[in-house]
Amino acid sequence: MKTLELLITRAWQSNSPMLTTLAPLSVLYGVVGRVRKSLYDNDKLSKYHAPIPVIIIGNITVGGSGKTPLIIALVKYLQSKGISVGVISRGYGRQMSEPALVKADSTPKDAGDEPCLIVGQTGVAMAVGANRREAIELLIQHHPDLQLILSDDGLQHYALHRDVEWIVVDGVRGFGNEKLFPQGFLREPLSRLDGASVIYHDARTHLYDDTAMTMHLVPSTPIPLLGGDKSLPPQQVYAVSGIGYPDRFFQTLADLGFDVVKKPFGDHHDFSLSDLAEFTDLPIIITAKDAIKIRELTKHSSHAIFDNVWILPVQAVLSDGVYGEMDRVLGELDIGN
CATH class of the missing domain: 3.40.50 (Rossmann fold)
Structure with missing residues (x-):
């Protein structure tokens, strides 16, 4: 399976002609995605509304876009403002099916690698689980003072109501051939960005205006x-x-x-x-x-x-636009006032 994943990834990177053979699967993937989203948008399928606000930090592409260092930076910023923030994640790669709290001594098999990294660098209250509702309820049960939850990914998890969506876009990688998975690396069509709050992951900050939401990674x-x-x-x-x-x-x-x-x-x-x-x-x-x-x-x-x-080691450097938008969102949600 990992060999197939690497082959497809390399095909995306080289825009291989073989990708055209995957077009029927991409069409099917797109139809299923649109129908599923429509069912939630039109209340045909129910959504879980958490008792406190939820901000989704996600992307519309397959593969890394820099969400983990971004979440670490946002958690540290919120903590510096005295806001009690929690994080949820699917916990990809963990071997347990039930939701679990992520602790300082949790292992990747318990919680997944990225949640262990997030908690290790921030000490934030965090829970993992494929069922986001169960993860949130477990987190709030053990941390009833939480004011805000950041969801690490979950943009396509429409069963979870979200108060705010932030979509991370890799400004250097772009969108490849702009095709849906598996012909391309888009999880959703580019129209999904319309009207969304987008954070551009790009060290070429001179390409963006002063109000843009950008981030880049600085290595040590x-x-x-x-x-x-x-x-x-x-x-x-x-x-x-x-x-x-x-x-x-x-x-x-x-x-x-x-x-x-x-x-x-x-x-x-x-x-x-x-x-x-x-x-x-x-x-x-x-x-x-x-x-x-x-x-x-x-x-x-x-x-x-x-x-x-x-x-x-790397650290996410966020633009003033990111912090300004977070402050605006906190005011809109009446958090920390």
């Missing part, structure tokens, strides 16, 4: 997976990734001066020791998200390979 110096104060100067490295859009990671390392040997795995890849054991001749650099899973491997093995694994 790679740090050792096992801790310590060692440094890694620019050199040839293996860039190992299990994220939705690894090219951004590879390019960031290249911009930092590293000679990158690309080693992409599928999104949310469940790393094993054998995935890394062959890369012994060069340092390995991984993302902070992948570090959540790879660090778990160190608890069950003392293999020397881990001494040569480095994490590339």
Whole structure:
């Protein structure tokens, strides 16, 4: 399955002619999506209304768009304003079916890699579950003082009423061939952006006006997976990734001066020791998200390979437009006044 995912991803990136053979599936996908959305929009299917406001942070494309570092930055901003915020997520890749709270000692198998990263960097109250209603109810049960919930993804989860939708768009990657999945990487047609609040993930901030909602990621110096104060100067490295859009990671390392040997795995890849054991001749650099899973491997093995694994930390830098819109939304929802 992961091999097929990588093949399709590479076909999207190269706009391969083979994608035309997937057009019938894209048509079917689009029809099902439109019908499903219409049923919720016209109250033919019921929506769950949470007792406190919900902001959806999602996208209309398959693969990474930068939602996780964005949510981390937004949570920190809300916390700095004294607002009691919680986060929910599907918790992709977790092995449990029932909803669960994400704690500081949760593992990717308990909660998923991205929720572990979010809680590890913010300490936010968070719950995961495929059923968003159950996740919200569990979260509020244990944190009754919450004023606001951010939903990590869930833009297409129309069974959940949302007070606000923010859609993240990768300004560099764009929309490829602008076709729906699987012929392209759109989850919904581009018309879905009409009238929406869009955050553009793009370091080329000069392309946007001063009021635009933009974000970009700023990397720090790679740090050792096992801790310590060692440094890694620019050199040839293996860039190992299990994220939705690894090219951004590879390019960031290249911009930092590293000679990158690309080693992409599928999104949310469940790393094993054998995935890394062959890369012994060069340092390995991984993302902070992948570090959540790879660090778990160190608890069950003392293999020397881990001494040569480095994490590339990144931080989302948000424009004044993002903070201004969040303040406007808080006022509209009467939160923090």
